[in-house]
Amino acid sequence: MVDQDLPSTPPAPAAPLSASPVPSLEGIFPRPHPSSETLFWLGAAAMVLGPLSGVPAILLGRLVLREISRSEGRYTGEARGRLGVGLGWAGTQVYTLLLLYVLGSICEPVALVVLGAGVIASLAIAIGASATGAPQPFGTAARVSRRAPWVTYPAVAGLLGVGLAGFVTKHSADERARVAALAACEEARRSANEALDASSFDRARSHLQEARRTCVEGAALQDVARAEADVDTKERETVQRRAEEEAARRERERAEQERERAEREQRAVARFKDVAPAIARHLQVASARATQRRWEDAEIALSQAELALDELRGTDVWQSERCAALVAQVARLRPDVDARVEQIRQRREEEERRRRELREAAEEKQRQMREAAEERLQQMREAAEERRQASLRVQCCDGTLSPSCLCARSSYRGCCSRHGGVCGCEE
Incomplete structure (x- = not known):
């Protein structure tokens, strides 16, 4: 780029006054x-x-x-x-x-x-x-x-x-x-009021915090502050009312339990009056069967007595003198009866094991006898087949049978010499 203050081309030398100017081609x-x-x-x-x-x-x-x-x-x-x-x-x-x-x-x-x-x-x-x-x-x-x-x-x-x-x-x-x-402020306040009516205080506080964030007018913020105070007040009232309701419910449950326990005790007393003679008889039978060494019958009678006594467990009747005497009698008989019954069970198991072993030994012996019989039968069949093969005659190539040559021979020389040679054995 040439200098802006100078012409883009150098000036031509001045011509003599008498010479005529030569025009520039660029112009x-x-x-x-x-x-x-x-x-x-x-x-x-x-x-x-x-x-x-x-x-x-x-x-x-x-x-x-x-x-x-x-x-x-x-x-x-x-x-x-x-x-x-x-x-x-x-x-x-x-x-x-x-x-x-x-x-x-x-x-x-x-x-x-x-x-x-x-x-x-x-x-x-x-x-x-x-x-x-x-x-x-x-x-x-x-x-x-x-x-x-x-x-x-x-x-x-x-x-x-x-x-x-x-x-x-x-x-x-x-x-x-x-x-x-x-709009968000009004929606948050409406949701907070609905949550407050439903006694959902945490949700109401969450909506009120959203309302405090979105509400920009002073009156709306004052309403939000009053609503937050109402939430705290209603929550305290609700907690107190629920505590009173819970105390009343527990009192009713306790009274109901007391009534049910009293009724259960009455039923237990009446039931014991009915079953006490039967329990005593079962114990007498169990004691007599134990004396006779009929331990299984004694165990059955003792179990019936225990089943009747279990209905009274946990009631005041269980602590009565007569019931305690029956329970003590059951406890006295139970160890000896259980030991004897266990011995009988073990003896039966041993006898059952011996019978099972004898049965298995007999079955094994029968199996061996069957296998020996089958083996002898197979040997007899093989011997008969060998005798049959030995008695087969040589078949000549013309279809006749050789009168003197048998298939059991090791050499067929001279056989079927006049009948075309040997072609096989008799079928």
């Missing part, structure tokens, strides 16, 4: 500026890449347009260069305004700052253009707007529109959030 045949095509495509790319391509397009455009204007007709492409610069400014402004709109819609102070910048810029341009002798900043703003109106006015209008749109968007979003918070 006759101008060519496009080498960077005009690059400038155009940078500007076009700014519509997609924004300032990343727009700022280089603007800076390159200043240099390219300056060189074209100073080339005295040697370079063309000014219109294409100005289009590239315009596209670069447009893409840069659009992306910058979009970024400011996004920031303003998120943060309200940013939207107010952008709107204020647009108002200040428009007032400065208006004052500088209308008032004579305006301060230097206003005059500078007016001159800039007159020199590049296609950049200044869209930028100022964009600042005003973006600031206002961002402020309105943020305000609308805040309003929707406030309405949603009010």
Whole structure:
């Protein structure tokens, strides 16, 4: 790139006054500026890449347009260069305004700052253009707007529109959030009231905490605080009422148990009066059978007595003198009877084992006898088969049987010599 203050080509030496000037071919045949095509495509790319391509397009455009204007007709492409610069400014402004709109819609102070910048810029341009002798900043703003109106006015209008749109968007979003918070607050308070009516105090506290988080109005927060106090009060009342109900229930259960125990004792007394003679008879039978050494009968009678006494276990009758005497008699007879019955059982098991061994020995002997008989029968069958094979005659090849040669012979020489030779044995 050549210096902007110098001409792009060195000056030709001064010709003598008498010589006629020679025309330059570059002035006759101008060519496009080498960077005009690059400038155009940078500007076009700014519509997609924004300032990343727009700022280089603007800076390159200043240099390219300056060189074209100073080339005295040697370079063309000014219109294409100005289009590239315009596209670069447009893409840069659009992306910058979009970024400011996004920031303003998120943060309200940013939207107010952008709107204020647009108002200040428009007032400065208006004052500088209308008032004579305006301060230097206003005059500078007016001159800039007159020199590049296609950049200044869209930028100022964009600042005003973006600031206002961002402020309105943020305000609308805040309003929707406030309405949603009010709805969530009312829903949490309603759920807390339902949980409180159902005596679910933990769930009511959870909903009230949600209401305290979502409610933003002072009256609603006061209602939430009163509801929390009501939850504590109702919980204490409910706990006290449940404790009283539990005490009353336990008292009723105790009275019911006492009544049932009294009824059970009465039934036990009546039952003992009925079964005491039978228990005494069973014990007498058990004692007599033990004296007779009929231990199994004694064990049966003793078990019947114990079964009748078990119905009275755990009652006051069990502690009575007569019942205690019967229980002591059972306890006295039981060890001897059990020992004798166990001996009888063991003796029977031993006898059963011996009978089983004798039965198994007899079965084994019978099996051996059957195997010996089968073996002898098999030997007899084999001997008969051998005798039959030994008695078979030789069959000649003409179909006749040899009258003198048997198949049991080791050599068939001379057999069937006149009948075509030996072809087998008699079937």
